Amino acid sequence: MIAITAATLFTPLERIPQPILFLEDGKISEMTSRAHREIPTNCRIVDYKDAILAPAFIDIHVHGAAGHDVMEASLNALPCIEQFLAKHGVGSYFPTTVTAPVDTTVAALARLANAIEKSAKQDSENLRACPIGIHLEGPFLSHARRGVHPIKDLMVPSLEVFEQFWQASRGHIRIMTIAPELEGAIELIAEATRRGVCMSLGHSDADLETTRAAVNAGAKHATHLFNAMRSLNHRDPGIVGEALTNPGIAVEIIADGIHLDPSIVKMTIAAKGQRNVILITDGTAATGMPDGRYHLGTFEFDVKDGRCLSDGKLAGSTLTMDRALRNVMQFADYDLQRALILATANPGRATGSLLKGKLEIGASADILVLSPSCEVRNTIVGGAGT
């Protein structure tokens, strides 16, 4: 058994001063405070001194990192990405596909399903974030709001093609971005929702009425709010208007200061409240890398000064979750505890990941160790890495 202590712990909904966390078999077996109990002597004690403990981040929308893309066939792609994510505080993540030919997507889904099922053995020197489900972003997206998704591979929603993806992923598709105005989208939203997929509206030109029909069919999430969707207009509110006002919809935001002006981050959080905003990175192979040319799915983009561009359009980001956390504290004038909720408990709840994104007895021992200035000091994944 291992006992971890530090200055403060955020579950994240509660704050525990002088915490003691007991870890056993990769899970949290007990959680208390030094005010209530001495640290027992029959276990290994790890004292993080002035640090802050919190659940490790969950990134539900990330395409790659460290020079690699999650759709890549190479064997070292996922290990490189996962080690990079863990260094930035991520304990679990949803590898996110982009629009590609059906066969390419099917092959990528099968590889990702393997990675999810085998849950790599942790090497404490090179800890890895765990893939826990797949975010399918495309091909059922709008031509008008496709962003950088390749036009030739976009498709109208099809239950048959979805079934092919579902089989390839062996049921590990847990989030799917879809444009609800496309023919067949409402049926697909209803069917995928029935299978437990979190259906997310995005890359869409939908108006308010169509958005509401999608929500009635089961959609409950919006993909990188404001980006790649109809702009908010006071007489034509679209997905943005519905997402900002409907408490049944959780919204992803990219708090890199590029995809959204800091004032819009602040406004979104003010409108949605702290329970329904989810920090994502939309990170790409360029994350953690110098300016240059990188792959996203089957196409390439250029990075200059940290901006990912393809044909003048933003192609994901180079954001990391720890930076998103610090940015949102600054942009929205938020304290650490509330910012942590947006990066841990909220993505956990939105995706039904019951053992992740919170520190409680029985939860995965996926723990973020932060310095008092909110830099990542350590990430513990499944109890490894203490």
Ligand SMILES: [Zn+2]
């Ligand atoms: Zn994306």
